[in-house]
Amino acid sequence: MSAGGNEGAVVIRTATGDDLDGIVRVGHETWRATYEPIAGPEYVQMGLAKWWTADAVIPGIRVGRTLVADDGGTVVGMASYGSQDDELVLWKLYILPDHQGRGIGRSLLDEVVARASQLGHAELHVSYIEGNDQAGRFYERNGFRQAHREAGGSGLPDEIWLVKDLSGGDVALPADGAVAREERGTR
Numbered sequence: 001m002s003a004g005g006n007e008g009a010v011v012i013r014t015a016t017g018d019d020l021d022g023i024v025r026v027g028h029e030t031w032r033a034t035y036e037p038i039a040g041p042e043y044v045q046m047g048l049a050k051w052w053t054a055d056a057v058i059p060g061i062r063v064g065r066t067l068v069a070d071d072g073g074t075v076v077g078m079a080s081y082g083s084q085d086d087e088l089v090l091w092k093l094y095i096l097p098d099h100q101g102r103g104i105g106r107s108l109l110d111e112v113v114a115r116a117s118q119l120g121h122a123e124l125h126v127s128y129i130e131g132n133d134q135a136g137r138f139y140e141r142n143g144f145r146q147a148h149r150e151a152g153g154s155g156l157p158d159e160i161w162l163v164k165d166l167s168g169g170d171v172a173l174p175a176d177g178a179v180a181r182e183e184r185g186t187r
């Protein structure tokens, strides 16, 4: 599968162990560029230590739920998804800054949506942190609707949760309001 437009050389595929370094690099470079201006360097250091070590990334590769955008052998973007309770969540979607705005994010998202449907899910869930307006616009342009806000707590930014209906029917949205923060292993 190729990304659209003039990104014909970029292939969207399931990650293998050989992609580990490239995935971690995408996470580190994109997290710094995206979140330092919004949430500061301490937030970035916390997130990189928690979600972007080899130990944090390998499980998602092992279960086949990590995708990469491969540009001639270089990993320039990645996505990973997984279950939380009965819901399927897009935990990570990151494109290297120099490769953003070329349709790669949309191609990765399309593949996650296709897989979610194949798995029988009627919805796909995602969150972004308050202030990451680029991500919010991207998800809303790609069919997600805001569902609820999750309080960050301890000086951390709030998270805005969105849902995309995969069934073609109506989605029951929860009432607005903060919900308890839960630990996640795969973001």
Ligand SMILES: CC(C)(COP(=O)(O)OP(=O)(O)OC[C@H]1O[C@@H](n2cnc3c(N)ncnc32)[C@H](O)[C@@H]1OP(=O)(O)O)[C@@H](O)C(=O)NCCC(=O)NCCS
Binding pocket: 004, 005, 006, 007, 030, 034, 093, 094, 095, 096, 099, 100, 101, 102, 103, 104, 105, 106, 107, 127, 128, 129, 132, 134, 135, 138, 141
């Ligand atoms: C948010 C993010 C994942 C979106 O991915 P992306 O690859 O930049 O997004 P896309 O290129 O698919 O789409 C963005 C815009 O690029 C342009 N675009 C899309 N396809 C294109 C193509 N083939 N050629 C040129 N431009 C294109 C369009 O203007 C598109 O806007 P549209 O949806 O109105 O059409 C990416 O910008 C990113 O990694 N941001 C930083 C990290 C982040 O915030 N991640 C999300 C965490 S919740």
